[in-house]
Amino acid sequence: MRILQLTHQGDIGGSTNSITWLTRGLARRGHEVHLACRPESLLASRFTDGSVRRVDMRLGRGPSLIAAARHWKRWMEEHDIEVANAHASLDRRVLSYARLLGLRSRVVHTRRNVALSSGGVLRSRFDAATTDAIIAVSENVAAGMRRRGMPGDHVRVIRNGLPLDEVAQPDPSRVERLRGELGLRPGVPVAGTMARRKSQEELLAAAARLPFPLEIVFAGFEADDAIRRAAAELPDRVTWRCLGFRDDVADLTGLLDVFVLPSTIEGFSLALLEAMVRARPCIASDAGGNAEALAEGAGLIVPPGDVPALAAALESVLSSPERGRELGERAHVRATTEYDVERTVDRTESLYRELVA
Incomplete structure (x- = not known):
């Protein structure tokens, strides 16, 4: 498969380690894996050997996310990406907006927690309508999303692990x-x-x-x-x-x-x-x-x-x-x-x- 992993974060933290291990694991299995992240991030520094195709990404807030969605939609179409998986808040929005603009790639969001500011029923319906699946890293996170109106069968629980x-x-x-x-x-x-x-x-x-x-x-x-x-x-x-x-x-x-x-x-x-x-x-x-x-x-x-x-x-x-x-x-x-x-x-x-x- 041709896979794109995205995060605008990628600095010190557990999520950076999880993305690292997932990306490496998929690449070792023969998939064509692209990683979009900030070039100065810790995550970027872990992928310099060419096994994963790193792509620079910088995201701002507000209207610039619409322009970013257009850019990444074009990029994914040019690279025939089959699955795009966003791991942080801004890149999740970019993929959802790209889907509204007609993106054909399968869209996955990964949620590592359900923050107090993560929105209610309307936000959950928007996320469900603009993704093909949402990964929750625990049953607790999945339950929190369902309480906020996310359809139960749209959430898949895939727990973190360690190498x-x-x-x-x-x-x-x-x-x-x-x-x-x-x-x-x-x-x-x-x-x-x-x-x-x-x-x-x-x-x-x-x-x-x-x-x-x-x-x-x-x-x-x-x-x-x-x-x-x-x-x-x-x-x-x-x-x-x-x-x-x-x-x-x-x-x-x-x-x-x-x-x-x-x-x-x-x-x-x-x-x-x-x-x-x-x-x-x-x-x-x-x-x-x-x-x-x-x-x-x-x-x-x-x-x-x-x-x-x-x-x-x-x-x-x-x-x-x-x-x-x-x-x-x-x-x-x-x-x-x-x-x-x-x-x-x-x-x-x-x-x-x-x-x-």
């Missing part, structure tokens, strides 16, 4: 070195999150309720005012570190006695899947696909924003190392059996074939 052979495991010697470099107290449990901003201040608030000492380690973002305000309320027995963006996420994850993802809006978290593959006990809020990822006893789920419930979950895991090990083992088994990215590529490829048949 399991590329997920580095923590190196015990490096983990111990990090423990010393960060000044973590011997014998004190460690909780944390290796992800961009995901309401991590709630972990700090929950830690303040615990009756025992705790070390907290964050990576993937810089501390902001909300984090600092929550940290100011911590008792002396709880210490915290926000390490910013790091390349040693695997070893940092190895420090954790529990991985915590207190999201309020979520799609299907790759950060959570990585922690599961690394056999960390996991606690996550019931947002997006978190409950699906941690189903069948693979982790603990708490209501979003419920600090007392998060504190209780933390105490239940950290007060019983045996339970923590059991949760970590279950998480590892579930992630490695259910969330291989090859399954994501399989299902996406099958959908594309169905649409062009």
Whole structure:
């Protein structure tokens, strides 16, 4: 098939990784894959070997999107594109407008969350009328779209996955070195999150309720005012570190006695899947696909924003190392059996074939 993937984003984030793995996977299967993205983006820098035909794309807002729709309609017709898949808000609009202008290529939107500003019934009807299918990365996202009026059979759930052979495991010697470099107290449990901003201040608030000492380690973002305000309320027995963006996420994850993802809006978290593959006990809020990822006893789920419930979950895991090990083992088994990215590529490829048949 001749396939076009589009995103006007493509910088640091889980969606960029998902698009990377999907695009590479389709190309490895012999499809002619084109990737439209900003030339300076992180995503663009990952495709320089010619296996995927990269096309520069810049999108503005407002009336310029109509001009962009005309341009991309012509481009897709010239390249005989069979399926075009948009992954971010502006490129989804461009493909929908191109369909209104008569685009014959099959149009697919991928939705990784249902934001509060994503519109109501009229927007859902417009998206349904101007696409051939919409991919939701979790059942939760699909349900949110249906509540907003999207026809149920128009939404296909294809969950994110990881290239399991590329997920580095923590190196015990490096983990111990990090423990010393960060000044973590011997014998004190460690909780944390290796992800961009995901309401991590709630972990700090929950830690303040615990009756025992705790070390907290964050990576993937810089501390902001909300984090600092929550940290100011911590008792002396709880210490915290926000390490910013790091390349040693695997070893940092190895420090954790529990991985915590207190999201309020979520799609299907790759950060959570990585922690599961690394056999960390996991606690996550019931947002997006978190409950699906941690189903069948693979982790603990708490209501979003419920600090007392998060504190209780933390105490239940950290007060019983045996339970923590059991949760970590279950998480590892579930992630490695259910969330291989090859399954994501399989299902996406099958959908594309169905649409062009």
